Amino acid sequence: MSASPIFLGVIGVGGVGTAFLQQLARLPNAPQLVVLARSSQTLLAPTPAYSPAIPAADWATAAATPSLTKSGALQAEEIATYLASAPGRAILVDNTSDISLARQYPTFLKKGISVVTPNKKGFSDDLSLWKDIFASAAEGKALVYHESTVGAGLPVLSTLKDLVATGDEVTRIEGVFSGTLSFLFNTFAPASGSSDAQWSAVVAQAKELGYTEPDPRDDLNGMDVARKLTILARIAGLEVSSPDSFPIESLIPAELASLPSSADGITQFMSRLPEFDAQMANVKDTAEKQGKVVRYVGSIDVAAKAVKVGLQYFDKDSAIAGLKGSDNIISFYTKRYGANPLIVQGAGAGGDVTAMGVSADLIKVVERLR
Amino acid sequence: MSASPIFLGVIGVGGVGTAFLQQLARLPNAPQLVVLARSSQTLLAPTPAYSPAIPAADWATAAATPSLTKSGALQAEEIATYLASAPGRAILVDNTSDISLARQYPTFLKKGISVVTPNKKGFSDDLSLWKDIFASAAEGKALVYHESTVGAGLPVLSTLKDLVATGDEVTRIEGVFSGTLSFLFNTFAPASGSSDAQWSAVVAQAKELGYTEPDPRDDLNGMDVARKLTILARIAGLEVSSPDSFPIESLIPAELASLPSSADGITQFMSRLPEFDAQMANVKDTAEKQGKVVRYVGSIDVAAKAVKVGLQYFDKDSAIAGLKGSDNIISFYTKRYGANPLIVQGAGAGGDVTAMGVSADLIKVVERLR
Structure with a gap:
């Protein structure tokens, strides 16, 4: 319930990712966007302040912002370390459909980084990954919300x-x-x-x-x-x-x-x-x-x-x-x-309604972390 | 996210109230029931420890529990004061359809007591009461959840x-x-x-x-x-x-x-x-x-x-x-x-499905308060 800052990393700027960024820009009390990544490029808010934050906007606008740290693709582990070192709780939004990123959720969760995603791969693969995800969340006292993995924004x-x-x-x-x-x-x-x-x-x-x-x-x-x-x-x-x-x-x-x-x-x-x-x-x-x-x-x-x-x-x-x-x-x-x-x-499909499920999950995670 | 104790007051043991108590009894990590009230009688966990708690059970079983403080009907203000003095956050569940109790929600909320209810009267009366409820919640940093006021347990x-x-x-x-x-x-x-x-x-x-x-x-x-x-x-x-x-x-x-x-x-x-x-x-x-x-x-x-x-x-x-x-x-x-x-x-009606909406709201409030 306190107003401690919350830091956000977003991976993926395709149809869902772009719609999500539009919705994020309009959320009141949104967490501070400090990582924005697509397949070959990564934007980071400069350390150690994790400030100024990245504007919630399409990739081109965000990338044109001065004062950001830019790099090529980072390993999931590197992004997790960066988010975990931020001065507050952190959330990863995975807007990709990438199974290899999903396999890294436990790495984020164990470090206390909550995960919000419409990526169904991680939750529908081998049962061992499912169990690892939720055990890691418990271990890291982090949250996992994935409403949009079934029926997009519908309350399923x-x-x-x-x-x-x-x-x-x-x-x-x-x-x-x-x-x-x-x-x-x-x-x-x-x-x-x-x-x-x-x-x-x-x-x-x-x-x-x-x-x-x-x-x-x-x-x-x-x-x-x-x-x-x-x-x-x-x-x-x-x-x-x-x-x-x-x-x-x-x-x-x-x-x-x-x-x-x-x-x-x-x-x-x-x-x-x-x-x-x-x-x-x-x-x-x-x-x-x-x-x-x-x-x-x-x-x-x-x-x-x-x-x-x-x-x-x-x-x-x-x-x-x-x-x-x-x-x-x-x-x-x-x-x-x-x-x-x-x-x-x-x-049950489409960028806007899928992103809606992601945004609504993000709001709930922020409410629980504050 | 910490495991601080949360205290619960429940008013109303009619069809919805009784179904709710059955569901409460089976919730893992349920808050501690310290007030159970019906029109003419009130059960309270003894002060100052607010312990032992009242068992989540039908009225007769709960009332037969030794070591509880029993009284006639209490004023809403008295219940609010009792809950606000508990050594942790508190939640009121109003399972009545009583407009006069609903008019007292601001009293509870200003004291930091969250409100969960299927009672539609408070939210559908004069707009001034609606505004007072949400302003009081903001003032008391308390939460208001009332899913079951429309469509019972349906996610409306x-x-x-x-x-x-x-x-x-x-x-x-x-x-x-x-x-x-x-x-x-x-x-x-x-x-x-x-x-x-x-x-x-x-x-x-x-x-x-x-x-x-x-x-x-x-x-x-x-x-x-x-x-x-x-x-x-x-x-x-x-x-x-x-x-x-x-x-x-x-x-x-x-x-x-x-x-x-x-x-x-x-x-x-x-x-x-x-x-x-x-x-x-x-x-x-x-x-x-x-x-x-x-x-x-x-x-x-x-x-x-x-x-x-x-x-x-x-x-x-x-x-x-x-x-x-x-x-x-x-x-x-x-x-x-x-x-x-x-x-x-x-x-969209019936004791069990209405109580389900109340229980699901209670879980969400507990998740946010912990």
Whole structure:
């Protein structure tokens, strides 16, 4: 509750990082930005005063500020040492999607530096890293907030944590966790009205709109969803060893899985995808005949300790079927909430809403450290 | 972050209060319960040690504990003085729906006692009380958490506060905020299938199931919804002077409004309600002819500073129309979220889920005070 200074290091100035810096600039009582790093360059507030601070602005503006110390890429260990020596508590915001930086969270945390991040890699990798992160946080009396690793700024992890912490029994978690796959299925098999579009055409459209990764197979393989499920399952108390320890239904036809990930491989993939349209049309029709629609979902059955990711049929009047655009939806079935789940729905991707989750976490960490 | 002791006073042992005590008993690192009060009796841990603490249990068990100081009802001021003298930070949990206790929050807060409550009265009364509460909290460096005042344990206020704090522009908030009115309209005018039930029969059924207040007019007058809207609008930045400062469409026929609130008055109201079934059938049919359904909603247009509560028509495939049982739904339209709102949905009433919001708030306050 005291007003001791808090120091902030930010790594990553991509889409999320840039949106985060814009939000940081407008936060009242924001911590002092003393490290701003991107892949090949680092800005530091000069020691030993850690002042003047770096302005919270886009990279070019920040880098043009006089009186900052500039260097090439620093090792995570060096940034941790710099932050730990600041005259007050420190926070690292990791706005990258870099697994190697995530593996260094324990180094920061043990030094008492709290971590806030939308980077899902560290929390969805081997269970040993998950355990190391939280043990290191306890050891360093530091905090770890990672709301935006699932559903971006939507209140997903905070809600699950509240349910667990207050003693509710979470029985099942189910939802659409990928904005890309949400768009693909809402377009391919809408719950109201109908669509004649072939699956491959919908994928091509999504790629053109920039809704997919540069290589759409990075969405279609289901791994992004599997990583999110891993995080949720662990918070719900399941010891999921890794995101490939449970069934994931890939939407990449087996025949195309071995095409290279090069630009040429992507082109080949897109041009051959129509060969498999009949398969997806068949899935759609089968659902249709049951009065249902097909969706790509992740689910966690807590009691059965079963996590899975793949296609499933849903009643047309269900919340999952009625999803719009590229929205996510997450349903928590619990003992207290009974037959009707607690549902959170909305945009689950995008720079601004992802950064919002990061900023809101940062505010909470600052409130706890002050 | 230190492990200094925190002392807890709890007032109210009704449905929410009893569920809260059950949850408190299972919280790790719970604060020490040193005051437990109901309308006519108070239990206190003996001074000056404020130890042994009161067990977190139902009233009868707690009251049977030896070594506690017992008294009749204490003034709020006396409880505040007792808590403020404890050897550590203190928190008041108000599990009543008592406006007069809510008017005393500033007394507690100025003494540094944080307040956690599901009691919506204090936050939805005159704007002067709202301002006094938050000014007193700042003065006493105390915290105020009241998640369960809107939507019970659903993450409604925390989500709105995060949106506002991170600089999003909330343009509109809309939803079904009453479990009772949700049940009435989901039953009277379901979005899928159809119902022949008359309005008065649905009200009678809800009353029988215990879904309404003992006097159903306390639900039908819309005031509970208006109080929740007042709280949301204030957090969104609107200076709403009181919950009767904006249009509220009452579902009590004008001809029956003056019936007394006695048991006899309630009986008369229920027996005369069928006279007005044609009016509600007409509303339902009008919606039907437009392919829509009628729902009782609250909405806040932030830019226009317009708050209103009443009947509105919704497309049958909309999330509000598809609501089940007595669920609440709250949609936040914001600049960042664009055309598709951020939606929170689920049970918005009931002892367990309301207490969950209180317990989760308590955990957050303890985390910030430690």
